[in-house]
Amino acid sequence: MKFYPINLNLKDKNVLIVGAGKVALRKFKRLLQTRAQIKIISPEFNWEFLPYLNQESEKYIFLKRKFKDEDLIGQFLVFAATDNSELNQRIAFLARGKNILVNIIDNAELSDFTVPAVVNRGELLLTAASGSNLPALSKNIRKKLESDFGIEYRLLLDIMSEKRKAIIEDIDSIELRKLIFREIASADFLTKIRKIIVDYNPQILSNSNYQPNDSEYQLIKKEIEKAISQLIERKKFHNEEL
Ligand SMILES: C[C@@]1(CC(=O)O)C2=NC(=C\c3[nH]c(c(CCC(=O)O)c3CC(=O)O)Cc3[nH]c(c(CC(=O)O)c3CCC(=O)O)/C=C3\N/C(=C\2)[C@@H](CCC(=O)O)[C@]3(C)CC(=O)O)/[C@H]1CCC(=O)O
Numbered sequence: 001m002k003f004y005p006i007n008l009n010l011k012d013k014n015v016l017i018v019g020a021g022k023v024a025l026r027k028f029k030r031l032l033q034t035r036a037q038i039k040i041i042s043p044e045f046n047w048e049f050l051p052y053l054n055q056e057s058e059k060y061i062f063l064k065r066k067f068k069d070e071d072l073i074g075q076f077l078v079f080a081a082t083d084n085s086e087l088n089q090r091i092a093f094l095a096r097g098k099n100i101l102v103n104i105i106d107n108a109e110l111s112d113f114t115v116p117a118v119v120n121r122g123e124l125l126l127t128a129a130s131g132s133n134l135p136a137l138s139k140n141i142r143k144k145l146e147s148d149f150g151i152e153y154r155l156l157l158d159i160m161s162e163k164r165k166a167i168i169e170d171i172d173s174i175e176l177r178k179l180i181f182r183e184i185a186s187a188d189f190l191t192k193i194r195k196i197i198v199d200y201n202p203q204i205l206s207n208s209n210y211q212p213n214d215s216e217y218q219l220i221k222k223e224i225e226k227a228i229s230q231l232i233e234r235k236k237f238h239n240e241e242l
């Protein structure tokens, strides 16, 4: 394996995209989901950038001109996303000299990192990459992951982001905590979560585009929280029995 997977925290980091074509748009849309400070420099913008060009945001700046070497100053990450492969290579060379991480959309060998295909379910992050041998395969695997992993994972992680700390504080025994967390993460418990969701509204699981509204989501969340509390009490009880 050539690549080492990491999940970058881009909060307040400067990220530059050179070029604003179809591939740049894909990278840009993903970056919008982070808290990065994005700059895009390109003489032409793909029409799909239009809604963003018309909508000012603190998250991004667009500069409608050609790339200059000085544009790299102060950047943390750079995407060389033009259709000019010599320019992309030059950006790779310049970025290396400045210790800036670089992705060259038409040259994986010169890239410090590549971008995988991604599925998010709340804080659950699933990615697929092909070592740059067949990106179309990464895309197909992403689609399969999208249908295999539903909203139940998002609900579970939303709840655990609120509960994990309290469970650790409440239960002294590391061994018992390990048993509890393993059971919450088990296939059986996920089946239980799916059952809670289906009992509430079968549409939610069968339609991958379905987004429950806020009150619906909160009600289902409450039921799952109850199931987690019961699981914890049961485990505590068994532990005392031993
Ligand atoms: C996963 C995804 C993420 C994203 O970009 O968001 C991504 N490419 C996606 C789609 C896709 N890209 C291409 C096709 C056409 C079919 C095909 O070529 O297979 C399709 C599929 C389609 O369009 O249907 C063409 C292509 N891709 C690269 C080159 C240049 C080259 O090979 O040198 C060429 C032109 C080749 C030529 O000249 O013919 C290079 C890269 N593309 C990567 C990522 C990195 C390696 C990831 C890995 O290890 O798999 C890497 C190395 C650089 C990078 O971009 O980081 C995204 C799917 C998003 C999704 O839908 O989920």
Ligand SMILES: NC(=O)c1ccc[n+]([C@@H]2O[C@H](COP(=O)([O-])OP(=O)(O)OC[C@H]3O[C@@H](n4cnc5c(N)ncnc54)[C@H](O)[C@@H]3O)[C@@H](O)[C@H]2O)c1
Residues within 6 Å of the ligand: 018, 019, 020, 021, 022, 023, 024, 041, 042, 043, 044, 045, 046, 065, 066, 067, 081, 082, 083, 084, 087, 105, 106, 135
């Ligand atoms: N990584 C991938 O997933 C992937 C997928 C398909 C293709 N590719 C490769 O990427 C290349 C670009 O793909 P695309 O479809 O985004 O191209 P595109 O033609 O849609 O966009 C190219 C962009 O580069 C900009 N550009 C050109 N010269 C520039 C300069 N001097 N400074 C700043 N910006 C400049 C243009 O204004 C345009 O916005 C293709 O030639 C192909 O080799 C990569």
